[in-house]
Amino acid sequence: MRWFKLLPIVGAFSVAIGLGGCATPPNPNDPGAVADARETNDPLEPTNRVFYAINDGIDTVLLRPVAVAYRYIVPQTVRTHVHQVLSNIDSPILLANDMMQGNPRRAGDTLMRFIVNSTLGVAGVFDVATDFGYPAHDTDFGITLALWGLPSGPFLFLPILGPSNPRDATGFGVDIAIDPFTYVGKGTVVTALDYSRFGLAAVDARAAVLGDLDKIKQQALDPYATFRSLSRQHRDSVIMDTREDTRATVPAWFARPAPTTSTQATP
Amino acid sequence: MVRPARAHNLDPGDAMKAASAGTSKAATMLLPAPTEPKSMLTRRALLAAATAMSFVGIVMGVMPSARAQGADAATSFVDATGKALVATVNGNGSADQKKQALRTIIDRDVDVPEIARFCLGRFWRLATPQQQQDYTLLFHQVLVNNITGKIGDYKGVVFALGHSSPRAGDVAVGTVVTRPGNEPSRVDWLVAMASGAPKIIDIIAEGTSLRLTQRDDYSAFLSRNNNNVQALIDAMRRQTVQPS
Numbered sequence: 001m002r003w004f005k006l007l008p009i010v011g012a013f014s015v016a017i018g019l020g021g022c023a024t025p026p027n028p029n030d031p032g033a034v035a036d037a038r039e040t041n042d043p044l045e046p047t048n049r050v051f052y053a054i055n056d057g058i059d060t061v062l063l064r065p066v067a068v069a070y071r072y073i074v075p076q077t078v079r080t081h082v083h084q085v086l087s088n089i090d091s092p093i094l095l096a097n098d099m100m101q102g103n104p105r106r107a108g109d110t111l112m113r114f115i116v117n118s119t120l121g122v123a124g125v126f127d128v129a130t131d132f133g134y135p136a137h138d139t140d141f142g143i144t145l146a147l148w149g150l151p152s153g154p155f156l157f158l159p160i161l162g163p164s165n166p167r168d169a170t171g172f173g174v175d176i177a178i179d180p181f182t183y184v185g186k187g188t189v190v191t192a193l194d195y196s197r198f199g200l201a202a203v204d205a206r207a208a209v210l211g212d213l214d215k216i217k218q219q220a221l222d223p224y225a226t227f228r229s230l231s232r233q234h235r236d237s238v239i240m241d242t243r244e245d246t247r248a249t250v251p252a253w254f255a256r257p258a259p260t261t262s263t264q265a266t267p
Numbered sequence: 268m269v270r271p272a273r274a275h276n277l278d279p280g281d282a283m284k285a286a287s288a289g290t291s292k293a294a295t296m297l298l299p300a301p302t303e304p305k306s307m308l309t310r311r312a313l314l315a316a317a318t319a320m321s322f323v324g325i326v327m328g329v330m331p332s333a334r335a336q337g338a339d340a341a342t343s344f345v346d347a348t349g350k351a352l353v354a355t356v357n358g359n360g361s362a363d364q365k366k367q368a369l370r371t372i373i374d375r376d377v378d379v380p381e382i383a384r385f386c387l388g389r390f391w392r393l394a395t396p397q398q399q400q401d402y403t404l405l406f407h408q409v410l411v412n413n414i415t416g417k418i419g420d421y422k423g424v425v426f427a428l429g430h431s432s433p434r435a436g437d438v439a440v441g442t443v444v445t446r447p448g449n450e451p452s453r454v455d456w457l458v459a460m461a462s463g464a465p466k467i468i469d470i471i472a473e474g475t476s477l478r479l480t481q482r483d484d485y486s487a488f489l490s491r492n493n494n495n496v497q498a499l500i501d502a503m504r505r506q507t508v509q510p511s
Binding site for chain 1: 389409413416417420448449473474475476479480483484485486487488490491494499502503506
Protein backbone atom coordinates (compact mmCIF):
# COMPACT_ATOMS: atom_id res chain seq x y z
CA MET A 1 0.00 0.00 0.00
CA ARG A 2 1.33 3.44 -0.92
CA TRP A 3 1.57 5.89 1.93
CA PHE A 4 -0.82 8.39 0.36
CA LYS A 5 -3.65 5.91 0.64
CA LEU A 6 -3.53 6.62 4.36
CA LEU A 7 -4.20 10.29 3.70
CA PRO A 8 -7.98 10.15 4.22
CA ILE A 9 -7.51 8.56 7.65
CA VAL A 10 -4.82 11.03 8.68
CA GLY A 11 -7.03 13.79 7.30
CA ALA A 12 -10.01 12.62 9.31
CA PHE A 13 -7.96 12.56 12.50
CA SER A 14 -6.57 16.05 11.94
CA VAL A 15 -9.98 17.45 11.06
CA ALA A 16 -11.38 15.90 14.22
CA ILE A 17 -8.62 17.34 16.38
CA GLY A 18 -8.62 20.63 14.51
CA LEU A 19 -12.32 21.14 15.07
CA GLY A 20 -11.60 21.04 18.77
CA GLY A 21 -14.95 19.35 18.64
CA CYS A 22 -17.40 21.45 20.52
CA ALA A 23 -21.05 20.60 20.11
CA THR A 24 -23.44 23.36 19.15
CA PRO A 25 -24.76 24.68 22.46
CA PRO A 26 -28.52 24.15 22.93
CA ASN A 27 -30.95 27.01 22.45
CA PRO A 28 -30.98 28.68 25.91
CA ASN A 29 -34.68 29.58 25.46
CA ASP A 30 -35.67 25.91 25.21
CA PRO A 31 -35.50 24.40 28.71
CA GLY A 32 -36.13 20.91 27.30
CA ALA A 33 -33.14 21.15 24.97
CA VAL A 34 -30.94 22.53 27.76
CA ALA A 35 -31.96 19.65 30.06
CA ASP A 36 -31.27 17.14 27.28
CA ALA A 37 -27.80 18.58 26.67
CA ARG A 38 -27.00 18.44 30.37
CA GLU A 39 -28.18 14.84 30.61
CA THR A 40 -26.28 13.77 27.50
CA ASN A 41 -23.11 15.46 28.81
CA ASP A 42 -21.30 15.10 25.50
CA PRO A 43 -19.66 18.47 24.75
CA LEU A 44 -17.15 16.85 22.38
CA GLU A 45 -19.86 15.15 20.35
CA PRO A 46 -18.57 16.11 16.87
CA THR A 47 -15.08 14.75 17.63
CA ASN A 48 -16.56 11.71 19.34
CA ARG A 49 -18.69 10.98 16.31
CA VAL A 50 -15.62 11.11 14.05
CA PHE A 51 -13.82 8.61 16.26
CA TYR A 52 -16.94 6.49 16.38
CA ALA A 53 -17.00 6.40 12.58
CA ILE A 54 -13.29 5.49 12.44
CA ASN A 55 -13.68 2.75 15.05
CA ASP A 56 -16.75 1.47 13.31
CA GLY A 57 -14.77 1.26 10.08
CA ILE A 58 -11.90 -0.61 11.76
CA ASP A 59 -14.42 -2.90 13.39
CA THR A 60 -16.20 -3.65 10.13
CA VAL A 61 -13.08 -4.52 8.15
CA LEU A 62 -10.93 -6.06 10.88
CA LEU A 63 -12.22 -6.88 14.34
CA ARG A 64 -15.69 -8.12 13.45
CA PRO A 65 -14.56 -10.52 10.67
CA VAL A 66 -11.89 -11.93 12.99
CA ALA A 67 -14.45 -12.36 15.76
CA VAL A 68 -16.87 -14.04 13.35
CA ALA A 69 -14.12 -16.41 12.20
CA TYR A 70 -13.08 -17.07 15.81
CA ARG A 71 -16.65 -17.94 16.71
CA TYR A 72 -17.03 -20.08 13.60
CA ILE A 73 -13.76 -22.04 13.83
CA VAL A 74 -13.24 -22.38 17.57
CA PRO A 75 -15.81 -24.51 19.44
CA GLN A 76 -17.81 -23.01 22.28
CA THR A 77 -16.01 -25.05 24.97
CA VAL A 78 -12.57 -23.90 23.86
CA ARG A 79 -13.73 -20.28 23.70
CA THR A 80 -15.03 -20.53 27.27
CA HIS A 81 -11.66 -21.85 28.48
CA VAL A 82 -9.76 -19.17 26.54
CA HIS A 83 -11.93 -16.58 28.27
CA GLN A 84 -11.15 -18.15 31.65
CA VAL A 85 -7.40 -18.11 31.02
CA LEU A 86 -7.56 -14.43 30.05
CA SER A 87 -9.64 -13.59 33.15
CA ASN A 88 -7.18 -15.46 35.36
CA ILE A 89 -4.25 -13.44 33.99
CA ASP A 90 -6.15 -10.28 34.97
CA SER A 91 -6.46 -11.39 38.61
CA PRO A 92 -3.61 -9.24 40.00
CA ILE A 93 -5.26 -6.08 38.59
CA LEU A 94 -8.58 -7.18 40.07
CA LEU A 95 -7.05 -7.90 43.46
CA ALA A 96 -5.36 -4.51 43.65
CA ASN A 97 -8.63 -2.78 42.78
CA ASP A 98 -10.71 -4.88 45.21
CA MET A 99 -8.31 -3.83 47.95
CA MET A 100 -8.31 -0.16 46.96
CA GLN A 101 -12.10 -0.29 46.95
CA GLY A 102 -11.95 -1.53 50.54
CA ASN A 103 -13.86 -4.72 49.86
CA PRO A 104 -12.08 -7.58 51.68
CA ARG A 105 -14.68 -10.15 50.62
CA ARG A 106 -14.13 -9.42 46.94
CA ALA A 107 -10.36 -9.29 47.42
CA GLY A 108 -10.56 -12.69 49.13
CA ASP A 109 -12.64 -14.07 46.26
CA THR A 110 -10.11 -12.81 43.72
CA LEU A 111 -7.08 -14.10 45.64
CA MET A 112 -8.59 -17.55 46.18
CA ARG A 113 -9.73 -17.70 42.56
CA PHE A 114 -6.21 -16.88 41.38
CA ILE A 115 -4.59 -19.48 43.66
CA VAL A 116 -7.13 -22.26 42.99
CA ASN A 117 -7.57 -21.68 39.27
CA SER A 118 -3.83 -21.24 38.57
CA THR A 119 -3.05 -24.59 40.23
CA LEU A 120 -6.02 -26.96 40.27
CA GLY A 121 -7.51 -25.15 37.30
CA VAL A 122 -4.29 -25.63 35.26
CA ALA A 123 -3.21 -22.02 34.61
CA GLY A 124 -6.80 -20.84 34.62
CA VAL A 125 -8.10 -23.18 31.92
CA PHE A 126 -10.74 -24.53 34.29
CA ASP A 127 -12.76 -22.36 36.64
CA VAL A 128 -12.74 -24.60 39.71
CA ALA A 129 -12.99 -21.73 42.17
CA THR A 130 -16.61 -20.85 41.34
CA ASP A 131 -17.69 -24.31 42.48
CA PHE A 132 -15.62 -23.86 45.64
CA GLY A 133 -17.71 -20.83 46.54
CA TYR A 134 -15.54 -18.02 45.12
CA PRO A 135 -17.71 -16.41 42.43
CA ALA A 136 -16.17 -14.34 39.65
CA HIS A 137 -16.57 -10.58 39.38
CA ASP A 138 -15.01 -7.90 37.26
CA THR A 139 -13.70 -4.50 38.20
CA ASP A 140 -11.15 -1.88 37.20
CA PHE A 141 -9.57 1.33 38.38
CA GLY A 142 -12.31 3.43 36.80
CA ILE A 143 -14.75 1.80 39.22
CA THR A 144 -12.30 2.34 42.08
CA LEU A 145 -12.18 6.05 41.24
CA ALA A 146 -15.99 6.14 41.07
CA LEU A 147 -16.21 4.59 44.55
CA TRP A 148 -13.73 7.19 45.75
CA GLY A 149 -16.27 9.78 44.66
CA LEU A 150 -14.81 10.97 41.36
CA PRO A 151 -17.49 11.87 38.81
CA SER A 152 -17.17 10.36 35.34
CA GLY A 153 -16.84 13.65 33.47
CA PRO A 154 -18.12 14.14 29.93
CA PHE A 155 -18.59 11.32 27.46
CA LEU A 156 -15.58 10.40 25.34
CA PHE A 157 -15.38 8.08 22.38
CA LEU A 158 -11.74 7.04 22.15
CA PRO A 159 -9.91 5.62 19.15
CA ILE A 160 -9.66 1.80 19.49
CA LEU A 161 -10.89 1.84 23.11
CA GLY A 162 -14.42 2.98 22.32
CA PRO A 163 -16.97 4.58 24.67
CA SER A 164 -15.35 6.02 27.78
CA ASN A 165 -14.92 9.17 29.86
CA PRO A 166 -11.96 10.93 31.50
CA ARG A 167 -12.34 8.89 34.69
CA ASP A 168 -12.50 5.48 33.01
CA ALA A 169 -9.76 6.35 30.51
CA THR A 170 -7.51 7.24 33.44
CA GLY A 171 -8.53 3.97 35.06
CA PHE A 172 -7.54 2.07 31.94
CA GLY A 173 -4.06 3.57 32.05
CA VAL A 174 -3.65 2.91 35.76
CA ASP A 175 -4.76 -0.72 35.31
CA ILE A 176 -1.97 -1.25 32.78
CA ALA A 177 0.47 0.31 35.24
CA ILE A 178 -0.81 -1.96 38.05
CA ASP A 179 -0.57 -5.13 35.92
CA PRO A 180 2.59 -7.04 36.96
CA PHE A 181 2.76 -8.59 33.49
CA THR A 182 3.54 -5.11 32.16
CA TYR A 183 6.93 -5.42 33.85
CA VAL A 184 7.70 -9.08 33.17
CA GLY A 185 10.82 -9.69 31.12
CA LYS A 186 11.97 -8.17 27.89
CA GLY A 187 12.36 -10.47 24.94
CA THR A 188 10.79 -11.61 21.72
CA VAL A 189 8.82 -14.42 23.33
CA VAL A 190 7.43 -12.30 26.16
CA THR A 191 6.55 -9.48 23.78
CA ALA A 192 4.86 -11.93 21.40
CA LEU A 193 2.87 -13.46 24.27
CA ASP A 194 1.91 -10.01 25.49
CA TYR A 195 0.58 -8.96 22.09
CA SER A 196 -1.27 -12.25 21.60
CA ARG A 197 -2.85 -11.78 25.00
CA PHE A 198 -4.18 -8.35 24.10
CA GLY A 199 -5.16 -9.47 20.61
CA LEU A 200 -6.97 -12.50 21.94
CA ALA A 201 -8.64 -10.45 24.66
CA ALA A 202 -9.95 -8.05 22.01
CA VAL A 203 -11.27 -10.90 19.86
CA ASP A 204 -12.72 -12.68 22.90
CA ALA A 205 -14.54 -9.53 24.00
CA ARG A 206 -15.73 -8.74 20.49
CA ALA A 207 -16.99 -12.28 19.83
CA ALA A 208 -19.02 -12.20 23.05
CA VAL A 209 -21.10 -9.26 21.79
CA LEU A 210 -21.24 -10.23 18.12
CA GLY A 211 -24.99 -10.71 17.80
CA ASP A 212 -25.89 -7.88 20.16
CA LEU A 213 -23.75 -5.28 18.39
CA ASP A 214 -25.10 -6.28 14.99
CA LYS A 215 -28.66 -5.95 16.27
CA ILE A 216 -28.02 -2.53 17.81
CA LYS A 217 -26.41 -1.15 14.66
CA GLN A 218 -29.26 -2.52 12.60
CA GLN A 219 -32.09 -1.32 14.82
CA ALA A 220 -30.89 2.05 16.13
CA LEU A 221 -31.71 5.24 14.29
CA ASP A 222 -28.57 6.80 15.77
CA PRO A 223 -26.15 3.97 16.71
CA TYR A 224 -23.64 6.40 18.22
CA ALA A 225 -26.24 7.81 20.65
CA THR A 226 -27.47 4.31 21.43
CA PHE A 227 -23.96 3.09 22.29
CA ARG A 228 -23.41 6.22 24.36
CA SER A 229 -26.57 5.55 26.33
CA LEU A 230 -25.90 1.81 26.72
CA SER A 231 -22.29 2.13 27.81
CA ARG A 232 -23.12 4.79 30.36
CA GLN A 233 -26.07 2.89 31.84
CA HIS A 234 -24.09 -0.33 31.99
CA ARG A 235 -21.15 1.38 33.64
CA ASP A 236 -23.39 3.01 36.25
CA SER A 237 -25.01 -0.32 37.05
CA VAL A 238 -21.65 -2.08 37.47
CA ILE A 239 -20.53 0.69 39.83
CA MET A 240 -23.76 0.36 41.79
CA ASP A 241 -23.36 -3.44 42.04
CA THR A 242 -19.81 -2.99 43.32
CA ARG A 243 -20.96 -0.47 45.89
CA GLU A 244 -23.82 -2.70 47.03
CA ASP A 245 -21.70 -5.84 47.32
CA THR A 246 -21.66 -5.91 51.12
CA ARG A 247 -21.52 -9.66 51.63
CA ALA A 248 -20.11 -10.71 54.98
CA THR A 249 -16.35 -11.09 55.00
CA VAL A 250 -16.60 -14.64 56.32
CA PRO A 251 -17.87 -16.93 53.54
CA ALA A 252 -21.08 -18.85 54.22
CA TRP A 253 -19.33 -22.22 54.24
CA PHE A 254 -16.91 -21.05 56.93
CA ALA A 255 -19.57 -19.72 59.28
CA ARG A 256 -20.50 -22.13 62.07
CA PRO A 257 -23.80 -23.90 61.47
CA ALA A 258 -26.28 -21.89 63.49
CA PRO A 259 -29.98 -22.52 64.21
CA THR A 260 -30.96 -19.05 62.98
CA THR A 261 -29.94 -17.04 59.96
CA SER A 262 -28.80 -14.14 62.13
CA THR A 263 -25.11 -15.06 61.79
CA GLN A 264 -25.35 -14.58 58.03
CA ALA A 265 -27.02 -11.21 58.23
CA THR A 266 -24.95 -8.54 56.57
CA PRO A 267 -23.90 -5.61 58.77
CA MET B 268 -31.13 -27.12 35.72
CA VAL B 269 -28.25 -26.62 38.14
CA ARG B 270 -27.70 -22.97 37.30
CA PRO B 271 -30.90 -21.40 38.67
CA ALA B 272 -30.43 -23.21 42.00
CA ARG B 273 -26.90 -21.91 42.27
CA ALA B 274 -28.03 -18.42 41.43
CA HIS B 275 -30.44 -18.63 44.34
CA ASN B 276 -27.77 -19.87 46.72
CA LEU B 277 -25.57 -16.93 45.91
CA ASP B 278 -28.33 -14.46 46.46
CA PRO B 279 -27.59 -12.49 49.61
CA GLY B 280 -31.07 -10.96 49.59
CA ASP B 281 -32.89 -14.24 50.18
CA ALA B 282 -32.76 -14.08 53.95
CA MET B 283 -33.97 -10.48 53.86
CA LYS B 284 -36.77 -11.41 51.51
CA ALA B 285 -37.92 -14.20 53.81
CA ALA B 286 -37.88 -11.79 56.72
CA SER B 287 -39.93 -9.14 54.93
CA ALA B 288 -42.42 -11.77 53.74
CA GLY B 289 -42.93 -12.68 57.40
CA THR B 290 -43.72 -9.11 58.42
CA SER B 291 -46.20 -8.60 55.62
CA LYS B 292 -48.04 -11.77 56.66
CA ALA B 293 -48.26 -10.46 60.21
CA ALA B 294 -49.61 -7.18 58.87
CA THR B 295 -52.33 -8.98 56.92
CA MET B 296 -53.40 -10.82 60.06
CA LEU B 297 -53.82 -7.53 61.89
CA LEU B 298 -56.08 -6.20 59.18
CA PRO B 299 -59.60 -7.31 60.20
CA ALA B 300 -59.22 -5.96 63.76
CA PRO B 301 -60.20 -2.28 63.15
CA THR B 302 -63.49 -3.17 61.44
CA GLU B 303 -64.89 -5.16 64.39
CA PRO B 304 -65.70 -2.37 66.89
CA LYS B 305 -67.41 -0.37 64.13
CA SER B 306 -70.35 -2.77 63.87
CA MET B 307 -70.83 -3.03 67.66
CA LEU B 308 -70.75 0.62 68.60
CA THR B 309 -73.16 3.41 67.73
CA ARG B 310 -72.03 6.46 69.64
CA ARG B 311 -70.30 9.13 67.61
CA ALA B 312 -67.24 9.42 69.78
CA LEU B 313 -66.56 5.77 69.55
CA LEU B 314 -67.34 5.83 65.88
CA ALA B 315 -64.74 8.51 65.47
CA ALA B 316 -62.33 6.43 67.49
CA ALA B 317 -63.08 3.47 65.26
CA THR B 318 -62.52 5.60 62.20
CA ALA B 319 -59.26 6.78 63.64
CA MET B 320 -58.32 3.21 64.37
CA SER B 321 -59.19 2.07 60.89
CA PHE B 322 -57.09 4.95 59.58
CA VAL B 323 -54.23 3.70 61.71
CA GLY B 324 -55.06 0.26 60.35
CA ILE B 325 -54.72 1.57 56.82
CA VAL B 326 -51.41 3.22 57.56
CA MET B 327 -49.96 0.35 59.56
CA GLY B 328 -51.47 -2.64 57.88
CA VAL B 329 -53.08 -2.10 54.52
CA MET B 330 -50.32 -0.08 52.89
CA PRO B 331 -47.45 -2.52 53.36
CA SER B 332 -49.61 -5.55 52.69
CA ALA B 333 -51.03 -4.00 49.54
CA ARG B 334 -47.51 -3.24 48.42
CA ALA B 335 -46.38 -6.78 49.23
CA GLN B 336 -49.39 -8.16 47.36
CA GLY B 337 -48.49 -5.93 44.42
CA ALA B 338 -44.96 -7.32 44.46
CA ASP B 339 -46.28 -10.88 44.66
CA ALA B 340 -48.73 -10.26 41.84
CA ALA B 341 -45.97 -8.67 39.73
CA THR B 342 -43.65 -11.62 40.41
CA SER B 343 -46.21 -14.25 39.45
CA PHE B 344 -47.13 -12.15 36.42
CA VAL B 345 -43.50 -12.02 35.23
CA ASP B 346 -43.18 -15.73 35.98
CA ALA B 347 -46.19 -16.49 33.76
CA THR B 348 -45.06 -14.13 30.98
CA GLY B 349 -41.50 -15.45 31.11
CA LYS B 350 -42.69 -19.05 30.94
CA ALA B 351 -44.92 -18.20 27.98
CA LEU B 352 -42.01 -16.48 26.20
CA VAL B 353 -39.58 -19.34 26.87
CA ALA B 354 -42.14 -21.94 25.78
CA THR B 355 -42.73 -20.02 22.55
CA VAL B 356 -39.04 -19.47 21.76
CA ASN B 357 -38.07 -23.09 22.54
CA GLY B 358 -41.24 -24.54 20.97
CA ASN B 359 -41.52 -26.55 17.78
CA GLY B 360 -43.65 -24.22 15.66
CA SER B 361 -42.50 -22.55 12.46
CA ALA B 362 -40.85 -19.14 12.55
CA ASP B 363 -44.09 -17.46 11.50
CA GLN B 364 -46.13 -19.27 14.15
CA LYS B 365 -43.61 -18.23 16.79
CA LYS B 366 -43.72 -14.60 15.64
CA GLN B 367 -47.52 -14.65 15.86
CA ALA B 368 -47.41 -16.19 19.35
CA LEU B 369 -44.86 -13.59 20.53
CA ARG B 370 -47.00 -10.79 19.14
CA THR B 371 -49.96 -12.11 21.14
CA ILE B 372 -47.90 -12.19 24.34
CA ILE B 373 -46.56 -8.67 23.73
CA ASP B 374 -50.04 -7.26 23.10
CA ARG B 375 -51.41 -8.92 26.22
CA ASP B 376 -48.60 -8.28 28.72
CA VAL B 377 -46.71 -5.18 27.55
CA ASP B 378 -48.05 -1.64 27.85
CA VAL B 379 -46.79 -0.59 24.41
CA PRO B 380 -48.54 2.84 24.24
CA GLU B 381 -47.05 3.79 27.62
CA ILE B 382 -43.53 2.77 26.53
CA ALA B 383 -44.03 4.62 23.24
CA ARG B 384 -44.98 7.81 25.10
CA PHE B 385 -41.97 7.46 27.39
CA CYS B 386 -39.57 6.97 24.48
CA LEU B 387 -40.70 10.14 22.76
CA GLY B 388 -40.07 12.05 26.00
CA ARG B 389 -40.62 15.80 25.82
CA PHE B 390 -41.41 15.58 22.10
CA TRP B 391 -44.70 13.78 22.84
CA ARG B 392 -46.32 17.10 23.72
CA LEU B 393 -44.85 18.76 20.63
CA ALA B 394 -46.38 16.16 18.31
CA THR B 395 -49.83 16.62 16.75
CA PRO B 396 -52.54 14.06 17.69
CA GLN B 397 -52.17 12.52 14.24
CA GLN B 398 -48.40 12.25 14.70
CA GLN B 399 -48.88 10.71 18.15
CA GLN B 400 -51.17 8.10 16.64
CA ASP B 401 -48.85 7.32 13.70
CA TYR B 402 -45.86 7.17 16.01
CA THR B 403 -47.51 4.81 18.51
CA LEU B 404 -48.57 2.46 15.72
CA LEU B 405 -45.09 2.42 14.19
CA PHE B 406 -43.48 2.04 17.59
CA HIS B 407 -45.57 -1.05 18.20
CA GLN B 408 -44.49 -2.49 14.86
CA VAL B 409 -40.79 -1.70 15.41
CA LEU B 410 -40.88 -3.19 18.91
CA VAL B 411 -42.52 -6.40 17.74
CA ASN B 412 -40.04 -6.67 14.83
CA ASN B 413 -37.07 -6.11 17.15
CA ILE B 414 -38.25 -8.73 19.61
CA THR B 415 -39.28 -11.36 17.08
CA GLY B 416 -36.02 -10.78 15.18
CA LYS B 417 -34.16 -12.13 18.19
CA ILE B 418 -36.00 -15.48 18.41
CA GLY B 419 -33.10 -17.37 16.83
CA ASP B 420 -30.56 -16.05 19.36
CA TYR B 421 -32.65 -17.22 22.29
CA LYS B 422 -33.19 -20.87 21.35
CA GLY B 423 -32.64 -22.99 24.46
CA VAL B 424 -33.03 -20.05 26.84
CA VAL B 425 -33.86 -20.65 30.52
CA PHE B 426 -34.82 -18.14 33.17
CA ALA B 427 -34.96 -18.14 36.97
CA LEU B 428 -36.96 -15.73 39.12
CA GLY B 429 -35.07 -13.56 41.58
CA HIS B 430 -36.48 -11.17 44.14
CA SER B 431 -38.67 -8.19 43.40
CA SER B 432 -38.44 -4.68 44.76
CA PRO B 433 -40.66 -1.60 44.56
CA ARG B 434 -39.33 1.11 42.28
CA ALA B 435 -41.05 4.51 42.13
CA GLY B 436 -44.62 3.23 42.21
CA ASP B 437 -43.86 0.23 40.02
CA VAL B 438 -42.36 -3.15 40.81
CA ALA B 439 -39.05 -4.39 39.44
CA VAL B 440 -38.99 -8.18 39.20
CA GLY B 441 -35.51 -9.63 38.89
CA THR B 442 -34.73 -12.68 36.77
CA VAL B 443 -31.59 -14.43 35.59
CA VAL B 444 -31.72 -15.30 31.91
CA THR B 445 -29.29 -17.87 30.54
CA ARG B 446 -28.76 -18.41 26.85
CA PRO B 447 -26.75 -21.47 25.81
CA GLY B 448 -23.12 -20.47 25.32
CA ASN B 449 -23.50 -17.17 27.16
CA GLU B 450 -22.88 -16.01 30.68
CA PRO B 451 -26.12 -15.79 32.72
CA SER B 452 -27.41 -12.24 32.55
CA ARG B 453 -29.50 -10.33 35.02
CA VAL B 454 -32.75 -9.04 33.59
CA ASP B 455 -35.18 -6.89 35.58
CA TRP B 456 -38.78 -6.51 34.43
CA LEU B 457 -40.44 -3.26 35.41
CA VAL B 458 -44.13 -3.94 36.01
CA ALA B 459 -46.78 -1.22 36.38
CA MET B 460 -49.79 -2.15 38.49
CA ALA B 461 -51.58 1.19 38.09
CA SER B 462 -54.13 0.16 35.46
CA GLY B 463 -55.36 -2.79 37.54
CA ALA B 464 -53.89 -5.51 35.38
CA PRO B 465 -50.08 -5.79 35.62
CA LYS B 466 -48.25 -4.62 32.48
CA ILE B 467 -44.57 -4.65 31.57
CA ILE B 468 -43.31 -1.11 31.00
CA ASP B 469 -39.55 -1.70 30.80
CA ILE B 470 -36.93 -4.43 30.56
CA ILE B 471 -33.58 -3.72 32.21
CA ALA B 472 -30.84 -6.06 30.98
CA GLU B 473 -27.57 -5.92 32.92
CA GLY B 474 -28.46 -2.46 34.13
CA THR B 475 -29.40 -1.08 30.73
CA SER B 476 -33.00 0.01 30.38
CA LEU B 477 -34.68 -0.76 27.08
CA ARG B 478 -36.95 2.27 27.09
CA LEU B 479 -34.25 4.69 28.30
CA THR B 480 -31.87 3.55 25.55
CA GLN B 481 -34.64 3.89 23.00
CA ARG B 482 -35.51 7.37 24.24
CA ASP B 483 -31.85 8.46 23.99
CA ASP B 484 -31.72 7.07 20.44
CA TYR B 485 -34.86 8.97 19.41
CA SER B 486 -33.86 12.17 21.17
CA ALA B 487 -30.43 12.15 19.48
CA PHE B 488 -32.08 11.52 16.13
CA LEU B 489 -34.55 14.36 16.71
CA SER B 490 -31.89 16.84 17.80
CA ARG B 491 -30.02 16.12 14.56
CA ASN B 492 -33.23 16.59 12.59
CA ASN B 493 -34.39 19.98 13.88
CA ASN B 494 -36.62 18.36 16.53
CA ASN B 495 -38.98 17.39 13.75
CA VAL B 496 -41.20 14.55 14.94
CA GLN B 497 -42.33 13.88 11.37
CA ALA B 498 -38.71 13.04 10.42
CA LEU B 499 -38.66 10.45 13.19
CA ILE B 500 -41.95 8.96 12.04
CA ASP B 501 -40.64 8.74 8.47
CA ALA B 502 -37.43 7.06 9.64
CA MET B 503 -39.43 4.56 11.69
CA ARG B 504 -41.64 3.86 8.69
CA ARG B 505 -38.54 3.08 6.61
CA GLN B 506 -37.40 0.75 9.43
CA THR B 507 -40.64 -1.22 9.33
CA VAL B 508 -40.60 -1.49 5.53
CA GLN B 509 -37.00 -2.78 5.50
CA PRO B 510 -36.83 -6.55 5.82
CA SER B 511 -34.94 -7.11 9.05
